[in-house]
Amino acid sequence: MSAERAIGPAQEASALRAEVGEGLILDLGCGPARLMDALGEPVIGLDASSGMLGLAEATFHGRLVRGDLEALPMADRIARGVFGNYSYQHLPRPNWGSPVSVEA
Numbered sequence: 001m002s003a004e005r006a007i008g009p010a011q012e013a014s015a016l017r018a019e020v021g022e023g024l025i026l027d028l029g030c031g032p033a034r035l036m037d038a039l040g041e042p043v044i045g046l047d048a049s050s051g052m053l054g055l056a057e058a059t060f061h062g063r064l065v066r067g068d069l070e071a072l073p074m075a076d077r078i079a080r081g082v083f084g085n086y087s088y089q090h091l092p093r094p095n096w097g098s099p100v101s102v103e104a
Contacts, residue, residue: 009085013038016081023080028069029087033060039083046072 007015016025017040027036030045033056045064047053053064067073069087 009035010038013083013085014040016083020081024078025081025083026072026074026079028072028082028084030056030064031085032056032058033064035083035085036060036062044074044079 013035017038022042025039025043027033027039027043027045030036030047031049031052033045036043036045036056037060041062043062045053045056045060045062046067046069047056047064048066048068050066053066056064065073069084069091
C-alpha cells in the first residue's frame, strides 16, 4: 500500500482554488453543484442538463450556464482554472483533449 493517500473530488476542488487564487474557475459538468463550495468564488457552473442545473439552483446561488463541453458558450481564455468531476466520461473518446484554453 502506498504512503500517499488518494484524495477525493472536494479536496481536488480546494487544491485547484488554492492554485488559481482569485481567478475564475469553470466547473464543466457541474451537475447538482455539489463541489461548487469547494471551488470557491469566482466560479461558473456549466452543465448540458437543465435538470441538473435545476438541482444546482437549489443549493448554489452563483452563475450557472447551460452548455455543451465541446462548444463552450463563453469566450476563450475566460478562466484561470477548469474543473470537471466525471465530466469527460460523457464525451466520446476521440474528443478527450482539452475542451478549453486556459490563460497562463
